[in-house]
Amino acid sequence: MAVYRSGDLACVTHFMTRWPANTIAFHPTLPLAAIGTGAYDGGWTYEGELLLLNLSTGTTVSVLACPREVRQVAWRDPQTLDLVLAIPCDEDEQRFGTTSLACSIQRDDWDRAATAMLRMPFGETPVPDGPQADLALAAAIVERLCLERGLRWVARRAVWAVDSLPDGRIIAALEGVCLECWSPASEEPLWRVPTDGAGCQVNVLPDRRTALAVTQTAPRFEDRRWTTDPSIVAQVDLESGALEMIHEPAWPAIVVSRADGWWALRGTEHTGQGAPEEITLRSPDGAPAATVSLGRYDLFNHFFGIRYAPDLLFLQGRTDKPSRDKWVVAVDVPEGSMQRLFPLEWDEARGGHLFGGCGAYLDDGAGPALVHTGSIHNRAGLLPGNAFVVRRAYPTGEVQWIFTADHQATALDADSDFVYVTFNSGELVLLRTEDGAVHARQELRVNGHRVVPLSLVRLSPDRLAIGTLDGRVLVCSLTASPDPAGD
Structure with missing residues (x-):
């Protein structure tokens, strides 16, 4: 959210x-x-959550004692807040005949809001489900406001993948x-290939031309079930942006590649009996070459994206429970x-349920290795240090x-000296490749505001490109104590 x-x-x-964020309403006084x-x-x-934002101080307070989706808010008067939860x-849908419940909360201390101060019950009554927000209309309003002030606004969100080319x-x-x-010297992209969905992966082939x-x-919720369309894999000419070839798997999929250009499609459908194995x-x-049975994909912990890998690497779980007992496997x-x-878990005594993540292959003085991210699953959520x-x-x-x-961790790249890792906390950390010691760490900010990094690539020994949740591509210069600045 921004003001x-x-x-x-x-x-x-x-x-x-x-x-x-679904809705916002300003207090009348x-x-x-x-x-x-x-x-x-x-x-x-x-x-x-229901958040109360103090516009003078910029502080926010989450006032519901229990998590609930808040769909509509409106101030009836200075004391009364009308909600649709x-x-x-x-x-509860069968009992109420709807997924939306209305209530009103009256207080005289909204200016002294405290965490979890609103506790059940709220006296909710069923109301018909309202129409979804018109995102196109919202974008048009913002664009109009910008044009009236001589500003140019383009809606951009979530840069899921970045990579670099030899010419910079x-x-x-x-x-x-x-x-x-993008060219480092340009303020507009050299070319762009639009899509109805989201671009979520990029794999540059060894010729560096495609x-x-x-x-x-995005998944759709229809007839009480989630439906996801098949992915599309486009082969793009990197000089002109022309589409050279379209691969259309029969299901949602990810691409796993190795350094010599061989690649594989793995289906990510996991909700139905027809999920590809x-x-x-x-x-x-x-x-196309061979097909290999690898077992069902698991939503949270089957992806294992390793840069520069000499083999096609995957995570494989048990046949009866794909989320359990993960092994790193190579397919020739x-x-x-x-x-x-x-095994993905290296500590047998711990017996942890590990989630996979992103990583990179390297071969330095200590020999060939994988540096990869991940987390240890706990039913209470991600615990500190996990x-x-x-x-x-x-x-x-x-x-x-x-x-x-x-x-x-959201992204990782590596060279013979350092491992570069970003986290969803907004932090960039540089680790020494030889021993994992912290060389430097920096919270990523643009114009004083924290940004969340989603993707990363090393451009040179002293520069990184980082894609962010709010649609930016940052070019960060690294010094002894990095202070990344977005270009």
């Missing part, structure tokens, strides 16, 4: 919400805004954009033979060093 000054639209405060957030979790509950969970250009995939290309770009539309191997020119080409390399970056000998998996963190 902008009405005159010049300068950002005066900026903060992250735990759930998507106080410098206060009520913000409703939340969403369905996809399986049972409707969670969210979602039902707590699926089983940067390519990025983001919401609404399959792939775009790239595979994966796009995916095979991966399809492809040669560098896109021709073109025949598709598979080799189990090492996220990690680990260096492991390749292909045997012996642990050489571990760096622990409190927040999930």
Whole structure:
């Protein structure tokens, strides 16, 4: 969420919400805004918050004692706040005949809001589900406000992937954009390939003239079940942005690649009985080769994106429970033979349930290794110290060093000197490749406001490109104590 000054639209405060923001209402007399957030979790509950934002200080307070999705807020008068909340969970829909419940809360201390001060029950009554917010209309209003003030505004969100090209250009995939290309000297992209969904992966092929770009539309909730369209894998000419070839798997998928250009499609559908259990191997020119049974994909912890890998690497779980007992496996080409390399969990005594993550292959003075991220699952959520970056000998998996963190890693790149890691807390950390010691760490800010990094690529020994949640591509200069600055 962000608050902008009405005159010049300068950002005066900026903060992250735990759930998507649905609605906002300004208090009729106080410098206060009520913000409703939340969403369905996809399986049972409707969670969210009611936030009160002090417009003078920029501080926020979450006032609901229990998480609930807040769909509408309106101030009836200075003391009364009208709300529309979602039902707590699926089983309540049959009882109420709707997923929306209305209530009103009257207080005279809104200017002294305290955490969790609003407790159940709220005296809710069923109301018909309202129409979804018109995002196109909201974007048009913002664009009009900017034009009236001589400003140019373009909606950009979530840069999920970035990569670099030998001539210094940067390519990025983001919401609404399959792939775009930037020159360091340009203020506009050299070319852009739009998409109806989100660009979520980029794999530059060894010729450095073409790239595979994966796009995916958002899941839809229809007839009490989630439906996800198949992914599209576009082969894009990096000089002109022209589409050379389109690969259309029959299901949502991710691309896993290795350094020589061989790649594979792995289906990510996990909700139905028809979920694919095979991966399809492809040669560098896109021709299909063998298919290999790898077991079902698991939503949270099957992805294992390793840069510069000499093999096609995957996580494979148990046949009966794909989320359990993960092993790192390598699939050879073109025949598709598979080799189990090492368990994802390196501490047998702990017996942890580990989630996979992003990483990179390197071969330095200490020998070949994988440096990868991940986290240890706990039913209470991600506990402090349960996220990690680990260096492991390749292909045997012996642990050489571990760096622990409190927040999930979002992207990683590495060279012979440093491992560069970003976290969803907004932090960039540089670790020494040889021993994992912290060389430097920096909170990423643009114009004084914290940004959340989603993707990263090393451009040179002293420069990184970082894609952010709010649609930016930052070019960060590294010094002894990095102070990244967005270009």
